[in-house]
Amino acid sequence: MTPAAGAPDRDTAGGVVAGRMAAAASAWLASLDPGQRGPAQWPGPSDGPQAEAERLRWHYVPTDHGGLPLGRQRPVQQSLAMHLVSTGLSAAGYVTVCAVMGLENVLDRAEHFPRGSGDRERYRDPGLYYLRVFGEPGGPAPWGWRFGGHHVSLNNLVVGGRVRAVTPCFIGANPAAAPLLGGGTLRPLGSTEDLARDLVRSLPPALRARAVLLNRAPSDIVSGNRPRLPGAGETEAGPDDGLLPLSASPLGLAGSELDGDRRALLEALVSAYVGRAPDGLAPPVDVDAVHLAWAGPTEPGRPHYHRLQGSRLLAEWDNTQQGGNHAHSVWRDPEADFGLDALAAHLAEHHGG
Template identity: 80%
Template sequence: MATAATAWLASLDPAQHGLAQRPGPAGGAEAEGERLRWHYVPTDHGGLPLGAQRPVQQSLAMALLATGLSVAGYVTVCGVMGLENVLDRAEGFPRGGDRERYRDPGLYYLRVFGEPGSGTPWGWRFGGHHVSLNNLVVDGRVRAVTPCFIGANPAAAPLLGAGTLRLLGATEDLARDLVRSLSPTLRARAVLLDRAPSDILSGNRPRLPAAGGPRRDDGRLSLTAQPLGLPSGELGEEQHRLLEALVSAYVDRVPDGVVPPVDVDGLHVAWAGSTDPGQPHYYRLQGPRLLVEWDNTQQGGNHAHSVWRDREADFGLDALAAHRAEHHRS
């Protein structure tokens, strides 16, 4: 990862470099505030956009991106970026605003924080419409990969031969299959509301609230520190396997061994909205170190958002605290 980041930075001219690199976590409050800023809408994510790079620079940027993703994760993210062309057509190739092209696959931004391979904490962020990847390296190891956001608009699009492109299809279907497999009694506990929220509840907050979040629908959908929904300990054997596969659809975005295994026995499963395919819906998996949110509600249930977060380790704040305690003892 450090080698790829160094190679990309070395390929840039001074003007590009000014956008591409910022101080690392030790650079003060302003620098750290920029590192903790993230989006998943089509706006300036901070950094050097792919469209402002020469082809060889774009290739080096994608090589860095690939170091933080599994093969499946890389393919999915590349597919999401390509959907900007599909969305452009669906919306009639709109003009106007502050960009020459509103749906632009060149508007994915890469920024490096700190000095790769220097021995001090450093990281990088890659973001654009429906993608936000945040990596931190401390003491030579990848210590954080969250928040990790991947969305898809459209969530489903036609292919030749009556096929359908669904980049996040399994991430949706596994959760639906799990909830639909529950007995009526258990399903009533997992389904918190018969209608889905318009978006993920955590939004793009830099940090998840320590003791709860915004209240929705009299608390039935609130993102609270104490998880809502059905405890995984009440699932049957086959349902447990579905839950494991669903969790893997998130943590397998990154290479093997980067994050520790997730203990699904500590998770709660929550759903809102219809369980019928093609209808707006939302689900959440929550445990001590895992928060997963999914919604597919916009455009009539054809616009998906999914995020993977860790209340303690987002942006590597826990690893940075441990590093400072170890290396800055008085």
Template identity: 60%
Template sequence: MTTATGHTTETATAMAEAAAAWLDTLDGEHRATGTGHGPGTGDDDAERRRWFYTPTDHGGLTLHEQSPVQQQRAMRLVASGLSEAGFATVAAVMGLENVLDRAQGWPARPYRERFRDPGLYHLRVFGDPAGGTWGWRFGGHHVSLNNLVVDGRVAATTPCFLGANPATTPLLGGGVHRPLGPTEDLARDIVRGLPPELLDAAVLAEAAPPDLVTANRATAAPGDRPLPGTAIRRESPPGPADPVAGTEEVALGATPRGVPASALDDRGRDLLRRLPSAYLDRAPAGTSPVQRYDDDAALDEVHLAWAGSTDPGEPHYYRLQGPRLLLEWDNTQDGADHAHSVWRDPESDLGLDVLGEHLAFAHR
């Protein structure tokens, strides 16, 4: 992730201060649940590398287990890793759990006191925020934030997942609540504006896959295909799961598939230049690599691929792929009213490349 060092240092300091303030309120079992082994490259780091976006145990201390003061300090840490708009979107997504609870008829599950629970978001700090290498994770249904700090600077902010269920909610006075609306609309506008020959290149499959192609894998790699929903849970059986059948057409390639920005007209390029900000601007100013795409040469390397219908309200999937960039979107479930989006850096998700270099240098 190419960012300004000063900004990543400033953000890392804010993260460390917020994490320390939260940890200071914890003791006993709560502290044990809210902390984990410091980041590394061995088996001790396995828990930090696990991330989810389904309503499962994400690992850590949940908000509803915390006092109001602890909750506030937890959210201060969450905010330290997000822009103002990013934090507002996360808060909106969490609030949708109440909307979903009503829409689904207040469902009950024997293994959970409340199934659709806006307090069921987990925070865990890995390592010592006062040390040189540490990280934190915040996650629950449709939110997964993964941050790593190395030598006092933010080294990784991905995978960064946000979803919305419902994706569209009516408001009073004819208003509509769509927390991820622009993330969907910008891509569709690009594809619907393509001439026939480019549209054929952009659309990988007539039917959209049922979920994100890279799912919740720790690293994104060529050949990735969607996993069944049962595999994207902490309770899933051990070992790798078989991908969803019939999704070969949308498999992740070693080289980007779809239409490159260089092939688009001026309108398409302008829309494509704006689309990454819906993902990358989740991070605080200066730690996001979004300015990279102000450069035409960098933008030209980004490819847009689509699957499914281009009609609003119909199931669809898209991804943007380029050097150190993988953005995925799907809105296929619940009548295309259930959206998933993720920002990934295939070379440095969870900071694995940075950690390897750092630890190798430290032990020379």
């Protein structure tokens, strides 16, 4: 997938967005009192193994993601925090993340408002989304930031004044679908789910047989929250006794075998993942080389899984829990998750490796 006509090139876009991120991060940090600063800002990615190990730690379950939670911030600080979050997302990506965060209130009702324990007074808490900055925003050294909580994990790195990584990028939804007044349905990730299903159901039998690999779905995304994806010759078994193992060699049906409306559906599905980031930040994706794999039934409302995999793209989706009403989705760049490639090059150039 080449950039759209008129879209900024990656260097230009990376520099512009890095400037916005630095300004927003600096404003947020300046608003914090000394007691808040400790969890909010850690050493930068090039400041030693402890800081880097923390930067590579990520979750998508309701646990301590590391950082300063929104619930421990004053309203103006929360606004500044969300301003920083918005700099790393497209308009649609930001709206989707905000909707997912709001689902904590919906889930609280569905679970009969359970109480928390210890320091966590409220179990389903939209205030438990954590923001942490690594390093000095806008300075010459690499720096980054992470925002995460239940069903959200955003990871960003700036090197040389340019955004060099926006993945892993996880967005989930529980419930995946909830009723609205007037007969409507709230589905923050529904369009992504529908695009994949429509594509698979549009395939003729011979192609569908190569895309639909199993009649049941893995119980979760196979890559989980691993900091690194398997390289050449490596395989990750994933959940469920190795169901649909993950390796550098993609499974399923290649995009090169699609044309017309089916190819357009695949392009739209890829865009649903890479379009989470601001224009110009995602690496180009060769749709011909992207493989589509599906597991589980193709009827709406049934537990299912899909995967898109190419040289610069791994996207995974599952909607299996709660009878197919609890979705997980992740976008990763096998070559540049967490900006490890750019960070290694920077360290080699400026610090002798």
